[in-house]
Amino acid sequence: MKRHLLPIHLLRSVTSEMAAEEFMQILVDAEYSLRLVALRAVLDTVRDTALDTPLAEVDEAWDLLVRVETAAPEVARRVLAYPYVGTWARSVLRRLRGAATADGPPPPGAAVPLWAEVGYLHALAASAAAQAGLAFGIRVPAVHGAVSLPTLGLVRLPGAAPATKVANVLAQAATAQVTGLPGRVEVDFGEAVVPLPTALADEARSWRPVRHVRVIEGGVALAVTVEDLDPYRLLAGRTEPQPLGAAESAHWRELLAQAWRLLVAVDGEAARTMARVLGAITPLPYAERFNLRSASSADAFGSLLASAPDDPAQLAAVLVHEFQHSKLGAVMHLARLHEAGSDRLLYAPWRNDPRPLAGVLQGIYAFAGVTWFWRAHRHRAGTKRERRLAEFEFALWRAQTTGTVASLRGNPDLTPLGKWFVSRIGRWLAPWTAEPLPSPIEWAAGLAATEHRTGWRLYHLRPAAEVVERLAAAWHAGTAASLPAAGPPLVEPARDPARLETRAVLLRYRLADPATFAQFVAEPHRAVAAVDGADAADVLLAAGRFDEARRIHTARARAAPAQRDAWLGLTLCLYGQDPAPGTVDAAARTALLRHAEVVRAVARRVADAGRPAPDPVLLAAWLAS
Structure with a gap:
């Protein structure tokens, strides 16, 4: 069997750009050899x-x-x-x-x-x-x-x-x-x-043949199978065929053609490189507007699963996303980016659950590609609303990806090659951080990023019991105390992690479909029906009506201190209000943004001791003193 090598100059190219056709052939050949090994096994x-x-x-x-x-x-x-x-x-x-x-x-x-x-x-x-x-x-x-x-x-x-x-x-x-x-x-x-x-x-x-789609744009061809028949098209193992109807098949064909047109317009050479790898897509049922689901597997190189997109741009971003996953999966079959057995769980801003280092590496590479696409597409979007949405996606994933790259620097579980890889991704992203965007877009992206990060902390971080006990006792006694400076909380994955992008979806409605969002504000039950996990307070928050949303979340946190979503909502209200420095609200905002899980745990402990539940803002400000 052929021996496969990974030239460093080619690896350098795919950590600084999307187009590297020579590199793709190396990966394709290596994956075929790996497939033969699997068959032999x-x-x-x-x-x-x-x-x-x-x-x-x-x-x-x-x-x-x-x-x-x-x-x-x-x-x-x-x-x-x-x-x-x-x-x-x-x-x-x-x-x-x-x-x-x-x-x-x-x-x-x-x-x-x-x-x-x-x-x-x-x-x-x-x-x-x-x-x-x-x-x-x-x-x-x-x-x-x-x-x-x-x-x-x-x-x-x-x-x-x-x-x-x-x-x-x-x-x-x-x-x-x-x-x-x-x-x-x-x-x-x-x-x-x-x-x-x-x-x-x-x-x-x-007899139902497999459906093939071939589209050509600007001399660049994409040929993919729209796979609804193969028993192993899903990640979990064997499943039964679910043939698409004629109308569904035609819809996917048209979406793929339009998405490909967008990708070729963004970068024809990058699209040509993608076409070397992407070979099959498995349609999934429609999920939710502004919240397309997609996935891929290192075992199924060159394929992806995706729910029906809202528009061609959303599908184009998903094609880039899963193409990046396929590339890095193949690279990680040839080179070791992290130490074997590195099982510490980390924060990944594109997942609701804690992820191992390998998953976070996959994520930063995939979302570097997503950021690349939205950065370019925002200048080509056809309407003002499409441009606003593209700017929001660019701002959000630029911030989330660069932040995650920064968090991985110095990670002891990275190999020297892995540290080099993370550094190269950071260098690829760095120039984009200086590109200006409208302040409302930056604000919305910041709120969405804060929702995910704070929600993740509330669900998956457990403060040390002795720290919580000490702080609750100090609150009872009326003595001074502050948030612990030593020792991070334990990562303890929640059994039922909530969805952490409900407000982000509502913000997308506000930017891209203001008429529907106005209906949500006037009749919140419409938002509850359309957006998974949403309620009236979420609509008020996404609308910028922070005082009203804050009253609701404060009452909820006081009545039921264990309720994570109330603390998340309160944190977002304080973030959005941006209180003046030196005020109680400013101190509470700082404490909740940095240690929301500790504030919640102390509030629960106080209430469990039979004392009146503390005012959540005063408690957070006291902890930040």
Whole structure:
């Protein structure tokens, strides 16, 4: 197998710009070699497992893939490099290595028996052989009356009910025979034979091909699969096909074309580099306006999952985001940026939960790319409202990413290369911090950043019990005290972390859709229905009506000191009011911004001792004295 090296001059280029096509080929080749290693691990593990299966031995499937490699190497590589083959390899290895008995019932949550999951390799071989035009025959899994042919499509037994309408999902695994001759492929379910169309990309009765989208803008082409059929298209393991309707497919095709147009306009060479990696996207259900969900996996290099976006610019930013993740995931397969076993959990302003160092490194690289996109796109936005939203995204992610880079400097778990990497990202971002933005945009971004950071502290940091006890006793006694200067609080991930961007979503409404936001202010129940976690006080806060919102949050914090959201809301009100230095409000603002979790813990301890709950502003100011 080829030995893969990571030239430092190319690594330098991808920490200071988006376009580095030569570097992409190195990563693509390395990831393909890693994929072959994963397949070898599956083969070896299956061979060592006493697997009771109605399928042929895995070596028969592998031999068919070898035939494809000999006859049509480009087909073999395209099929084996398909992102979801990596997700399958991870999933089946976990089951093979974790099952008590290989031929026993599937573990809780498994959709199919183990043999059917291993049989994805047989289906992969059939798909490759069909595309290579070979004569072949191989038995593959048929789950709920359907055969998945990865990279090709889905064959369904006529009359079979989709898995979503089947009550006993674990009992629906059978087999089918796939036979191929030059110009002809058919699937024999036993009770019916389904011939596939000569042109495998054509749709036919009982046959749904994978949908491909190819768009060209300014001579730069993007070719991606919109994957709604492959059983391993999601990160959690096997799932059933969920074919998009014709209208949904057309909508995604148009969104991708428009997003690609934006990316090429921003930087054609960077877009060309992205096209070398991005190969598949799995649509997710629509999430919420101004809050698109997306994800990717190092196992599925070159793919991403995304909920339906609000507009092409949002999708373009997500494509950049997940492209960055794919790049850095491949780099981290070749180079060590952090010490093994570095398990300390850290703050990441793009996640609601604490993250390990590897996740934070991924985040700063991904959001450096997001910041890059919004910085350029804000000058090309078509309308004033689109420009305001782009400016907000640029301001928010510029602040969040540069702040996180600064927090990682000197981290003892970084390797020398990791420290160099973080420094290079900081140098890439640095010139952008001097670029001016309208003050209302800076204010809104600052409020959104404060919401996330303070909310994260309230949910995931636990002050030392002895410190809280000492401060509560001092409050009871009426003596002076101040926030502890020594020893950071423990990171203790909450079991039910709240969403920490509710007000940020409302601010986006205010900037980009003022008419709807005005309706929210007039009728708060509309905001409650439209924005997850929102209530009337949040709408007042996002509208800048801090006095009204403060009264609500103060009353809540006093009535129920344990309520985290009340403390978060109060902190944001004081942040927004920006009280004059030397006042009680200014002192309380400082204490809550720096140590909201300590103020809340002391208030709880005072109330738990049977004393009247303290005024939250006076308590915070006292702690800051």
